[in-house]
Amino acid sequence: MKLGITGFPACGKTSLFNAITGARLPVGQYSSSPGLVSATMKVPDERLKRIWSMYEGSRLVYAAVECVDFTGLISGKRGEGSGKEIIGEILGKLRQVDAIVHVVRAFEDPGVPHVLGSVDPMRDLEETNGELLFADLVQCENRIAKLKVQVTKPTKTQEQDRKELATLEKVYAILESGRPAREFVPHTEEERRHVAAFQFLTMKKQVVVFNVDENDIGPGGKGENLEKQVPGSLALCAKLEMEIAQLPEEERSEYMKVMGIKEAVAGRLARQAYAALDALSFFTVGFDEVRAWTVRRGDTALDAAAKVHTDLARGFVRAEVFRCEDLIAAGSEKALKAAGKIRLEGKEYQIRDGDVIFIRANTR
Ligand SMILES: Nc1nc2c(ncn2[C@@H]2O[C@H](COP(=O)(O)OP(=O)(O)OP(=O)(O)O)[C@@H](O)[C@H]2O)c(=O)[nH]1
Ligand SMILES: [Mg+2]
Numbered sequence: 228m229k230l231g232i233t234g235f236p237a238c239g240k241t242s243l244f245n246a247i248t249g250a251r252l253p254v255g256q257y258s259s260s261p262g263l264v265s266a267t268m269k270v271p272d273e274r275l276k277r278i279w280s281m282y283e284g285s286r287l288v289y290a291a292v293e294c295v296d297f298t299g300l301i302s303g304k305r306g307e308g309s310g311k312e313i314i315g316e317i318l319g320k321l322r323q324v325d326a327i328v329h330v331v332r333a334f335e336d337p338g339v340p341h342v343l344g345s346v347d348p349m350r351d352l353e354e355t356n357g358e359l360l361f362a363d364l365v366q367c368e369n370r371i372a373k374l375k376v377q378v379t380k381p382t383k384t385q386e387q388d389r390k391e392l393a394t395l396e397k398v399y400a401i402l403e404s405g406r407p408a409r410e411f412v413p414h415t416e417e418e419r420r421h422v423a424a425f426q427f428l429t430m431k432k433q434v435v436v437f438n439v440d441e442n443d444i445g446p447g448g449k450g451e452n453l454e455k456q457v458p459g460s461l462a463l464c465a466k467l468e469m470e471i472a473q474l475p476e477e478e479r480s481e482y483m484k485v486m487g488i489k490e491a492v493a494g495r496l497a498r499q500a501y502a503a504l505d506a507l508s509f510f511t512v513g514f515d516e517v518r519a520w521t522v523r524r525g526d527t528a529l530d531a532a533a534k535v536h537t538d539l540a541r542g543f544v545r546a547e548v549f550r551c552e553d554l555i556a557a558g559s560e561k562a563l564k565a566a567g568k569i570r571l572e573g574k575e576y577q578i579r580d581g582d583v584i585f586i587r588a589n590t591r
Pocket of ligand 1: 235236237238240242243253254255298335438439441463464465466467
């Protein structure tokens with residue numbers, strides 16, 4: 228899973244990136260080049276830790292989410308010349324992520340100038356989404372223009388081109404009316420393929436993060452209010468979260484308590500990203516390693532095997548599956564087995580969140 232962190236300049240993207248990945252990139256400098264940095268965020272999971280404690284001497288491996296820190300989105304509508312090229316490059320990279328983490332500034336700080344001169348989260352959210360929409364519109368328009376020429380020529384792909392043109396014209400009409408491409412509902416497999424190939428930015432799932440002042444977190448505050456206005460959003464103070472992430476581990480929970488933070492940001496963000504992407508975790512266990520993996524809802528035991536190792540998918544025989552809560556309740560795998568809680572499943576079995584899986588495979 229890959230997340231792209233974007234938003235206006237100086238809204239707190241890098242602070243958030245540092246907070247969730249443990250990176251220590253400098254913050255507070257306007258970056259002028261699209262130097263995109265990526266790092267992994269470990270997905271905190273209490274269940275995984277509980278299971279791990281039953282396998283003495285094993286390594287604990289969290290599910291990893293790749294996060295990319297983008298440079299600030301400046302206006303492509305207004306941007307000219309080389310600025311436009313940089314924006315094009317940034318947006319091209321943004322098309323490759325699974326979900327966008329959209330950071331919106333809601334903190335006041337006279338020492339940090341805002342590109343539009345004032346702090347207004349809802350306006351910024353609309354503006355930045357407008358940038359993404361504009362980028363999709365331009366891209367779609369260019370492709371349509373190309374296809375319109377192509378379909379006049381008696382080429383081998385003429386019929387295909389005609390169909391793609393028809394699909395894109397439908398999406399274009401949506402974008403032109405100011406609505407995101409995700410509102411387009413493909414009616415055929417072909418239409419679905421046409422739009423998937425395009426990687427529309429406004430088709431991507433988004434997690435909106437309101438970056439509020441440290442006094443505005445907690446119940447009844449400005450942060451909570453903003454969260455209510457945008458379903459699935461998160462309010463947090465990126466600066467504070469970054470400070471917490473940079474403390475020695477044993478000091479973190481005490482500081483969080485003092486600041487009124489119940490849960491570190493990585494867990495909150497991962498939960499929203501998982502929900503947006505319909506992702507879930509399964510576990511593999513053993514005395515060498517206890518590990519969490521990410522799959523999408525609907526993925527099968529065979530998909531899970533492929534995640535762990537291609538050999539396991541190739542030689543897949545069956546999967547032994549049990550529930551992590553059953554393992555925790557039983558206290559050990561042996562007790563679990565004795566209680567008859569281990570099932571045998573085939574390739575087509577659909578993975579559920581919290582399944583523990585052991586793949587039996589013929590690997591020779
Ligand atoms: N007061 C306050 N300042 C913050 C907060 N989050 C970030 N800042 C400050 O805002 C400035 C920009 O933070 P960054 O994390 O570098 O923001 P960015 O979005 O990565 O900036 P660019 O990459 O330059 O677009 C820094 O001086 C941060 O310390 C916050 O929650 N509260
Ligand atoms: Mg930055």
